[in-house]
Amino acid sequence: MHALANPTRFMRLAGTILPWTIAAAAVCLAAGLWQALVVSPPDYQQGETVRIMYVHVPSAWLAMFIYMVVAAGSASFLIWKHPLADVAAQAAAPIGAAFTAMALATGAIWGQPTWGTWWVWDARLTSVLVLLFLYLGYIALVNAFDDPERGARAGAVLALAGVINIPIIKFSVDWWNTLHQPASLTRLDAPAIHSSMLVPLLLMAAGLFMYFLAVLIIRMQSAMLVRRSRALGRVACGTAGPQA
Amino acid sequence: MKAKHRRLTFVGVGLLLLAGAAGLVLVALEDTVVFFFAPSDLQAQERAPEGRIRIGGLIEQGSLERGGTPIRFRITDLKATVQVSYRGLLPDLIREGQGVVASGLLVDGLLEADEVLAKHDENYMPKEVADALRRAGTWQGGS
Amino acid sequence: MTAGAPPLFSGEDIACQRGGHELFRGVGFALWPGDALLLTGPNGSGKTSLLQVMAGLRPPSAGRLDWHGRDIREDLAAHAGRLHHVGHRTGSRAILTAEEDLLFWSRVRGPASRQRCLLALARFDLLRLKDLPVQALSSGQQRRLALARLLATPADIWLLDEPAVGLDRSGLASLEAAVARHRGSGGIAVIASHTPVELAEPVRGLALEQSGERVPEHGS
Amino acid sequence: MTRFFVIILRELRIGLRHLSDISAVLAFFALVATLFAFGVGPLALGDLAGGVLWTAALLAAMLSLDRLFQPDHDDGGLVLLVLSPVPLELVVLAKVIAHWLTAGVPILVLAPLLGFALQLPEGSLSGLLTGMALGTPILSLLGALGAALVLGARRAGVLTALLILPLVIPVLIFGVAATDPANGAAPVLFLAAMLLGALALCPWATAAALRQSVL
Structure with a gap:
């Protein structure tokens, strides 16, 4: 079985790297915010309002990345019965939902001064909103069953079915002439973003990613403890017969 | 099997x-371009679509009259232009040469816009770098 | 039962996990045409789960099951095609009449004919009730309708989970006769039943112990 | 293939015996549409009518989703369907077709009548019908996935709506766009594309959800 599959080994490993992720998150976020809000210059077109980008873009990236984590966890739980996979997926989903909400909120705040509107029904914004509903649907579905394993399986199928939405978000800006501008970083030619702005963006992305890792580990640890106490409860109430 | x-x-x-x-x-x-029409699309279509439509393109240099109400400007895609009149306040990003999407009623060639959105391209750079590039003539982005 | 021939339906070292804890481990069986296997064990020992594993509904957490020496999970649909599974619930739809329900399930499963369905209903003394909607039948009569399905279309393996629940004397007799005929024609029957069901010898037994609850060991 | 039609026929036979289910869907559709008319005032509806009709149709279709798999789950028939020689994906497709015939088509028939009641602009009737002819099967396909996922869950009805309505937003957007002739053929093409996509993905995902619910 895969090394990480053994819950004990995972708990020990998680315990050791947790403090490092928390430290890395703190450092990156501090440096990132300092760069983003103070050091980096205003944009040639948008002036100061561009600073919202340093939160909006990383949270949008993470919103999509975390959904892939949930989908990957769901696939390995359904197909390979990996014991930790559903724990990881269920631990990651609420964090992903939070980042999606943040991406939508900062997007709207950024949109008002620059586009002239809080919200407009176009392909990119709609598909990100659908992503938020997918997260909320997943969380609701997983908790809607009395038997946690049953909920985990149902949620896993939903998460996999929802994966189709991720490419739609990614390419929505290219397929439709949407109001949302095309990708700045992943352009084929040189990235259209100046290094003085790229550095804070990447720092913020790293910081938020580390934050996600730290919170994910904490949530997984507590989920494992709950699962263990439930198992102990079963033993305590005498369902355990002679140890075969 | x-x-x-x-x-x-x-x-x-x-x-x-x-x-x-x-x-x-x-x-x-x-x-059709689902989100908005370009001015040349309008010319291409035999019958001008009546009713609400959205037009997207750049604000033609020198066509922006910000003074009175309504604000008047022309949207161009370097092939064709559409005259727009707009009653309301423009977002601060709107300048000549800036990408914009205006939606409203098209009445014999004039767009009575009730919504004007700035279409921001994907370039982010400090003002000095933009000016330097423009002076070097390698790039004619928005002002 | 020819001792030399390989078993028709067999399983070794089968384990089953439900809700994170293990129900049973190391379970094995070997069955030849005409055999009957009686599953015994206290409530919660995993009899129903073992039957689901045998039907291919539930993947075992360890071990394998073979039909003619080939793993049943290679082609679950084909495996499902060669068995009948009668569970706790009857599977009949309340609004349909007994005949309509039986006809439906036999048409979905395999080569079916109205004649064979009527014969199956007669075997379980349901012929006079065939035009009654299922909701009008008593639970015992609905149980017989579910058992009638065994006769309506042919199958090599019968997996019966508490088939005798709610049956009266004559219902039990019809069930026992049906199982005897099925075994006589080379079929295999696996039965989990607390109420005693009279089976002609030889009868193989498989006892599942109290579900051994081993808490997955954790470092602190 | 006959087994495929045997399943559809059973579902239709059950559907016709529960006529009250179909009339409930239609009554709800008409009710929601007229509520909007009273709320917004019939004269002001004008080009809102398309949106109102689509939203009401969507909600009405949601109502009838629980009879797709819930009865089979309760009476144990689902296990027999999973164990039947008919591939589960085809069983799902058969049930979706039966649901569309007993819920989608009645909505399709009632929509133009309600359209007149809501003063739907003359030109948009054909767009409404083609849009709904493509949209209602998508609702049945996505609805089947939602219904399968919530089998055995608490508050299954609310949960199905929570899971499915977000996925149906694009259908609503293009469906309403199809009622406005100015948008040309694009919305109908998008709806057709979504129908093909739903046909490719939903039966597989629904079958996976059903297999999980039987364990």
């Missing part, structure tokens, strides 16, 4: 359907 045979047919049918779906999407994209 029966099971493999059946699984292959399912995957095959699935892929066929998805290919059909992708094909339809591509055809639909050619047909």
Whole structure:
């Protein structure tokens, strides 16, 4: 079985790297915010309002990345019965939902001064909103069953079915002439973003990613403890017969 | 083997359907620009679409009259232009040469816009760098 | 039962996990045409789960099951085609009449004919009730309708989970006769039943112990 | 293939015996549409009518989703369907077709009548019908996935709506766009593309959800 599959080994490993992720998150976020809000210059077109980008873009990236984590966890739980996979997926989903909400909120705040509107029904914004509903649907579905394993399986199928939405978000800006501008970083030619702005963006992305890792580990640890106490409860109430 | 045979047919049918779906999407994209029309699209269509429409393009240099109300400007895609009149306050990003999407009622060639949105391109750079590039003539982005 | 021939339906070292804890481990069986296997064990020992594993509904957490020496999970649909599974619930739809329900399930499963369905209903003394909607039948009569399905279309393996629940004397007799005829024609029957069901010898037994609850060991 | 039609026939036979289910869907559709008319005032509806009709049709279709798999789950028939020689994906497709015939088509028939009641602009009737002819099967397909996922869950009805309505937003957007002739053929093409996509993905995902619910 895969090394990480053994819950004990995972708990020990998680315990050791947790403090490092928390430290890395703190450092990156501090440096990132300092760069983003103070050091980096205003944009040639948008002036100061561009600073919202340093939160909006990383949270949008993470919103999509975390959904892939949930989908990957769901696939390995359904197909390979990996014991930790559903724990990881269920631990990651609420964090992903939070980042999606943040991406939508900062997007709207950024949109008002620059586009002239809080919200407009176009392909990119709609598909990100659908992503938020997918997260909320997943969380609701997983908790809607009395038997946690049953909920985990149902949620896993939903998460996999929802994966189709991720490419739609990614390419929505290219397929439709949407109001949302095309990708700045992943352009084929040189990235259209100046290094003085790229550095804070990447720092913020790293910081938020580390934050996600730290919170994910904490949530997984507590989920494992709950699962263990439930198992102990079963033993305590005498369902355990002679140890075969 | 029966099971493999059946699984292959399912995957095959699935892929066929998805290919059909992708094909339809591509055809639909050619047909009309879902979010907005470019000025040259309007010229191309025999009958000018009546009722609410959205037009997107750049604000033609020198066509922006910000003084009175309504604010008047022309949207161009360097091939054709549309005269727009707009009652309301423009977002602070709007300048000549700036990408914009205006939606409203098209009345014999004049767009009575009730909503003007700035279309921001994907370039981010400090002001000095933009000016330097423009002086070097390698790039004619918005002002 | 020819001792030399390989078993028709067999399983070794089968384990089953439900809700994170293990129900049973190391379970094995070997059955030849005409055999009957009686599953015994206290409530919660995993009899129903073992039957689901045998039907291919539930993947075992360890071990394998073979039909003619080939793993049943290679082609679950084909495996499902060669068995009948009668569970706790009857599977009949309340609004349909007994005949309509039986006809439906036999048409979905295999080569079916109205004649064979009527014969199956007669075997379980349901012929006079065939035009009654299922909701009008008593639970015992609905249980017989579910059992009638065994006769309506042919199958090599019968997996019966508490088939005798709610049956009266004559219902039990019809069930026992049906199982005897099925075994006589080379079929295999696996029965989990607390109420005693009279089976002609030889009868193989498989006892599942109290579900051994081993808490997955954790470092602190 | 006959087994495929045997399943559809059973579902239709059950559907016709529960006529009250179909009339409930239609009554709800008409009710929601007229509520909008009273709320917004019939004269002001004008080009809102397309949106109102589509939203009401969507909600009405949601109502009838629980009879797709819930009865089979309760009476144990689902296990027999999973164990039947008919591939589960085809069983799902058969049930979706039966649901579309007993819920989608009645909505399709009632929509133009309600359209007149809501003063739907003359030109948009054909767009409404083609849009709904493509949209209602998508609702049945996505609805089947939602219904299968919530089998055995608490508050299954609310949960199905929570899962499915977000996925149906694009159908609503293009469906309403199809009622406005100014948008040309693009919306109908998008709806057709979504139908093909749903046909490719939903039966597979629904079958996976059903297999999980039987364990």
